[in-house]
Amino acid sequence: xxxxxxxxxxxxxxxxxxxxxxxxxxxxxxxxxxxxxxxxxxxxxxxxxxxxxxxxxxxxxxxxxxxxxxxxxxxxxxxxxxxxxxxxxxxxxxxxxxxxxxxxxxxxxxxxxxxxxxxxxxxxxxxxxxxxxxxxxxxxxxxxxxxxxxxxxxxxxxxxxxxxxxxxxxxxxxxxxxxxxxxxxxxxx
Numbered sequence: 001x002x003x004x005x006x007x008x009x010x011x012x013x014x015x016x017x018x019x020x021x022x023x024x025x026x027x028x029x030x031x032x033x034x035x036x037x038x039x040x041x042x043x044x045x046x047x048x049x050x051x052x053x054x055x056x057x058x059x060x061x062x063x064x065x066x067x068x069x070x071x072x073x074x075x076x077x078x079x080x081x082x083x084x085x086x087x088x089x090x091x092x093x094x095x096x097x098x099x100x101x102x103x104x105x106x107x108x109x110x111x112x113x114x115x116x117x118x119x120x121x122x123x124x125x126x127x128x129x130x131x132x133x134x135x136x137x138x139x140x141x142x143x144x145x146x147x148x149x150x151x152x153x154x155x156x157x158x159x160x161x162x163x164x165x166x167x168x169x170x171x172x173x174x175x176x177x178x179x180x181x182x183x184x185x186x187x188x189x
Contacts, residue, residue: 023026023111025055028094035092046077050085060106060127076118100127114156122170123164 032051033043036130044050053066063083070077086107089095098106100120116133119128135155143150160171 025052028055028111032089032092032094035094036088040086046081047085047088049075049077050082051089053085054089054095054107055109057109060108062138063102064104091115100125101158117157119157119159121161121164122158123160123168126161145157 019121023063027045029048029051034059036047049070050066054061057066063079063086066080066086067077067082070082081084085153089109090097090107094109094111095107096110098118100106100118101122101127102125114128114131116131120126139150139153141166142148143163160168160174166173
């Protein structure tokens, strides 16, 4: 997963300052077209349709999710075009590719969105987005201590959601092991 670390007033893409406001689809389309022209590619009708679909989705999605939308519609887009377009959108800083473990990569569009991290349930796959200023501050301190310039970071926490802790045998074993290694009085629920 490549999450872009954004300082106040900056953005992951040079055409879109990070101000918490999602840019218009027209602006995104123009910027994407400029980006792919640098690769001697054209914004074909199929790429344009993938771009538009991706930017109206406001949750994590897979390439297969996007392909299935087109497969059910009147104007299908090939699976290869979907995958190639998503790859270009990631490379250009329009999308973030997320690896939550397992076989599939997930995507989310990041333009105009605040940086956030993810908690992933190992049993059901639920993903919770969160922001924690203390984590961001600690990362800045560590980078300053080592005189390191941060360009990106990702944080994914894996575990079991409350529902799965109760129903998943592996989660109960992990929880029992954690409890057995903690000092008395330190609670884990």
